Amino acid sequence: MLTVCDLSVSYGRFQALRSVSLQAAPGSILGLIGPNGSGKSTFLNVIAGVQAVASGEVRLDGTLVPLGLPERVAAHGIGRSFQTPRLAHRLTVFQNIMIGARPQAGERLRSLFLQPATVRRREADIQDEARSVLRRLDLSHKANDYAGMLSGGQQKLLSLGMLLMGHPRVLLLDEPAAGVNPVLIERQINLLKELRAEGRIILLVEHNMEMVCGVCDRVVVLDSGAVIAEGDPDAIRRDERVMRSYLGEPA
Amino acid sequence: MIDFAVFSITIIAVWSVLAISLHLQFGLTGLVNFGQVLPFAVGAYGTAFAAAHGLPAWAGAGIGVTLAPLLGLLVILPASRLAQDYWALVTLGAGEIFRLTMLNVPVIAGGDEGTSVYRFQNADLAMVLALTLLLVTLLFARRVGASPLGRMLRVLREDEVLAATLGRNPFRLQRMVTAASWVMAAAAGVLYAHVTGYISPSSFTVLETFVIWTAVVLGGPSTITGVLLGTVIVQLTSVSTRFVAQWSGLPSDLVANLRLGAYGLVLILVFLYRPQGLIPERKLRYDADRL
C-alpha cells in the first residue's frame, strides 16, 4: 500500500501542491489527471525524490520513504518515468535496458577487480532478463540502435522497460501516451494491465482520457495543486467540477 | 637519437597517463576538470617536498599519491552539486591556488626557484617505469570502461538524474572516479618529478591542463585508444616543432606560437567537424534474439 499524506510544495509564494493525500493499493492503477500546471508532474517528482519538498510524508507498506533523495527512493522499489523520457542517448537500447537492473555487482570497484566471476554471472543474468523485457516490449529488433535514435513512442516504451528491470513495487508514469501512435498506446495499455495483474502499484499521469478510462481503477483530479475530485473513472467523467477545470476538453 | 627517443617516449607515457585519467573523468563520467594539472602537480610536489625536507623518495611518492585524491574529494564534495561549467571554474581555480601556494611559500619546496629531486640516472629504466605505469592505468581504465560500472558512468555523463532515479548515487560514483583518476595523475606526477629531476611552479600552469585537453578532445575523449592517439599526436607535434623550426628556417618563436595556435585550432575544428574525436566510442552490440 502506497500512502501519501499532506504533501505540500511551494516555490516562494507559489504553491505547487497543497496538502495532497492519497492511497493506492497493490495491483491497482491510480490515474492522476488535471489541467497543465496543476501539479501532477511535481507530485510524481516529489514521490520519486527528484524534487525537494516542503512538508508531508510518503509511506510504502508503512515504511517511511525518504524525500529529496532519488537514489534512496529507488531502493524502496519506486520507479519513475518522465514525460520527456530520460535515457542515455549515446548508449544502445539494450544497454539502456540493462542499466535498469539493480543491484549490479559490476558497479563496485572491489567486486570488479576481486570477484570477476560474480560480476560475470550477474551480468549474464542481467542480459537474459534484458532480452525478455525487450521481447515483452516488442523492441528486440531495435536492441542495438542508439536510444537517441528511437521515435518518441519507442523511447517511452524503453524507459518503461528500464523501470521493469528494477522490479519496482510502485511505478510512477508521466504521460506515457503523449505523442505516441495508437499501436504503441495499445501495447502500453496491455503492458499496464499485465503489471497490475502482477500486483504492482501504478500511478499514471495522463491526458489521454481513453487510456485513463481504459486502465485506471481509480482517478484523482488535481487543480492548482489541490485534489478536487477522486473516484472511479466513470464517476469522474460525470463530475461537474472536473468538466469545468478541463474546460473545452471532451469529457 | 636513441636517448632523445627514449626521453620522448617517457614523456609521452607520462602525458598518456594524464590523458587516461581525464578520459575516466570527462570521457566516461562527463566531469569537466579544468584543473587536471592539479593532481599531477600534487604528485610532483609530494616528491619535491620530500626531497626538500630530506625525506626518502618513497615517502614523497606516498604523500603525493595520498594527498591528490583527498584534495580531489575536497574539491568535488560540494562541487558535485554544481553544473559542470561551475565545476570547471572550481577546478581551474583550485589548480591555480596550488601553484600560487607553491610559488609564494618557499618553505614547502623552494618557491619560484623550485627543488631538485632524485633523477633516474638510467633513462631506459625511467622509460620502462613510465610504460609500466601507463600499462597499469590502461588496464584499469579498460576494465572499468568495459564493465557495468563503465556503463553506469556513461549514464552519469548523459543524465545524472536518470542515474539517480535508477537508484544510483551519482555523487558516490563521481567521488570514486575522481579519487581513482587523481591517484593516476598523481602517480604520473611522481614519475615526472623523478624523470626531470627538478620541480618548479612554472611546470604546472593552466596551459599544461589545456595541452592535455587538446590531446583528449582530438583523439576522442570516450575511448582509450582515442586519448592515447591524441596524446601521441600532440606530444609528437610539440617535439617535432623543434625540428621543424631548424628545418624550415622560420624563427623559433614564430614556430612556437604557431604550435600553440595549432592546438587552439584543433580544439575548434574537432568540435565543429568531429565532436566525438578521431576515434569515436564504439557501439557495444548484444544479441537480443537469443533465448
Added chain:
Amino acid sequence: MRKSLLAACAVVLLSAGWGETGQAAEDAIPVGVIANLTGTDVQSSLDMVHGAQAAADKINASGGIKGDKIKVIVEDSEYRPAAGIEAATKLFDVNKVSAVLVFGGSSVTLPIAEMAQPAGKIVLNTSASSAKLGDYPGTLYSTLPLDDIVGAQLGDYVAKEGVHTAVFIVPNNTFGTGLMDKAAAAFTAHGGKVLKEIAYSEGQPDYRADLQAVQRLKPDAIIGAGYGDDTRTVFRAARELGINAPWYVAYPSIFAVEDPKWMEGRLMGLDNGGLDSPLAKTLSLQATKQYGAAPRPNYYYAYDAMTLLGLAIEKEGTTAADIKKGLPEAVKGYQGATGSIDWDARGQRINPPMDYFVFRNGALQPAPAP
C-alpha cells in the same frame, strides 16, 4: 580515412625528425644554445642568442677551430623547466653537442644542469644568477657573477653610502628574492636596518598597493632589483606615491626608467663591469647596426661564453671532457667583452669588475666606487 590520417601524421613527423639528423655535418662543431624564444623576457633572450652567434661568426670568419666551423643550434626553452630539459636532451642526443649555452632564469638553468651533470655535458650559464648554480662544479660555468657575489656587493655599497634604513623592492622570483637575501645580509652586517621586504608579482598593471607601505616607513633608501617593463610600472607607482627615497639597485641597465626628470640623480646602482672595454664597444656598435638597438648585457655574457668555449675546444678538443679540461685554461688571461674573468674552483666568477652608475641627464653615467 582514419588510417590515412594516421599515416600522414607519422610521415610528416618522422621526415621532420630524421631529415634533421641526416644533415648533421661532419666538419662542423655543433654548439647548443637554449633560450626562451617564447614566454617572458624574450628580448634579453634574443640578445643572448645574438651574442653567441656573433662570437661563433667571429671564430668561423677567422677560419674556424682547426678548420672546423662552429654551428650554433638554437632551441626554445619557453621559460619552462620541462621544455628546457626537452631542448637539452635533444641537443645532447640528436645534435651531439658537448656544451650548451643557456639563457633563462635559474628555474630553467638548474634543471638543465641537473641533467647535464650525470650526462657529463657542459653548461655555460649566461643569465641566471642563483647562488645554487654553484653546486655543479665541472658541469656549469658562469660568465656572470652569481647573486651571492653581487648581492653582497650591493649590500656593502648601500651601507658605505651612509644609508641606515632601507626597504627592499624586488620581483617575486628567484633572481629578486635571492639577490635580496644576500644584499640584506651584507647590509645588516654593516649595521643597516631593513624596514620591509617587498616581493611583487610580475606583470601587474599597478604596484601602488605594493608600495604603499614604503610611504609610511620613510626609509633612507630603497634597495631593488628587477628588469623590464615591470620596473617602469614600479617607478611610476613610487613617483605617484611621492616616495622620494633614492634607489640603489643591482644591474641598473636592465631597469626601464619611467620619468627621466624625476629619476635624475635618484637611481644608483652597480653592474657587472668591463662593458667599457674596447671589445664591448665594438660589439655594441656591430649589434646596433645589425639589430637596430644596443644589446643588453646578456649579449656580452653569451659572447664571452662562446669565445671561451671556442678557446677550450681549440686547446683540448671537442668532447665534453676536453672542454671541461680546457675551460679553466681558456679563462686564464682572457680579456672578454665583460672584462677579465676569474673563476673559483666551482667555475663561478669571483672578483668581477664592478661598475657604479648614477642616473643623470637621462642616462646612466659612471659614478665613483664607494
Added chain:
Amino acid sequence: MLQILINTLIYSGEIGIIAVGVALSYSVLRFANFAHIQFAVVGAYLAFTLNQFLHCPLVLAVILAAVLTGGIAVTVDALVFSRLRDVTPEGKMIVSWGVALLLRSTMGAIFGSSSRVFGLEPASLQIGDAFFTSLDVVVVVVAILAMILLHFLLYSTRLGTALRALASNADLAATRGIPARRMVSLMWFICGAYAAIGGSLFALESQLAPNMDLIILLPVFASVTLGGLSNVFGAALGALGLSLAQNLLIGVDFGSWFSANSWSVPTQFRDFIAVGAMVIILLLRPYLARRRRAV
C-alpha cells in the same frame, strides 16, 4: 585609507569593463567564455598598432580598436560558436579556450612575444596623502561611462529589452519574434568592444604582452563569479568588491594592531585572494542557492 579606495577604483575599473562582457555572454549563451579575455588582449594590440604605427590619436585608436574587436568577436561567433548550437555548455567552454589559444598565438606571431609599452607619461595628482595620475582618472571615468552606457543600452533601448528577453528565456523570446541570431551577434559585438576598451586601459596602465591574458583571467572570472555569473552589473560590483578586498588585505597594516612591528599580507598573495574568493563562492553556491529556494 583614501589611497586604498583610489587603488580599488582604478583596478576594479580595468577588471570590471572586461568582466561585464563575460557576464553578458554567460547570461545569453550560458557558457563561460574564455575567449573573451583574449579579446581584451587583441583590442589592446589593435589600439597599440593604431596609435604607435598608424599615428592615430590615442582616444580615436582605442575607439577604433573597440569597434574592430567587436567585429572580430562577431566573426568568431559566426565562424565558430553559432555553429555549435547543440554542443553542451562545457563543450563550448572548451572551444572558447581553443579560440583564446588561437588568438593569443596569432598576437604572439604578429607582434612577437616580448612586451610593448605605450610610453605615456601622465601627470601626478594628489588628494590629501593619496596619490594618483591623470591616466588613473581617465581609467575610472571611462569605466563609469562604460557602465552607464551599458545600463542605458540594456534597460532603455528596445535592443536591450530584446537582449534581456533572450537572456531570461531564449525559447519564449523566439516565439515573441525577437531575431535571436542578430541579437546574439549584437551581444558579441558589445562584448568584444568592451573587452577591447578594458584591455587597452590595462595596457595603458602597464604593458602589453600576448600572455597578459593569464594575468587578467583570474581576477575577471573571480569578479564575474562574485557577481553571480550571469548578472552583468553584479560582475561590475564583483570587480569592485574583489578589488577592495585585495587592496585592503594588502594595504592594511595588520601588524600594528597587535604589536609595534608593521606587518601586512605580502603583495604576491593578491592573485591568491582573487582565486580563493572565486573558489569559495563557487563551492558555497549550491548551499546559497538552496537557502534561497527554501525561503
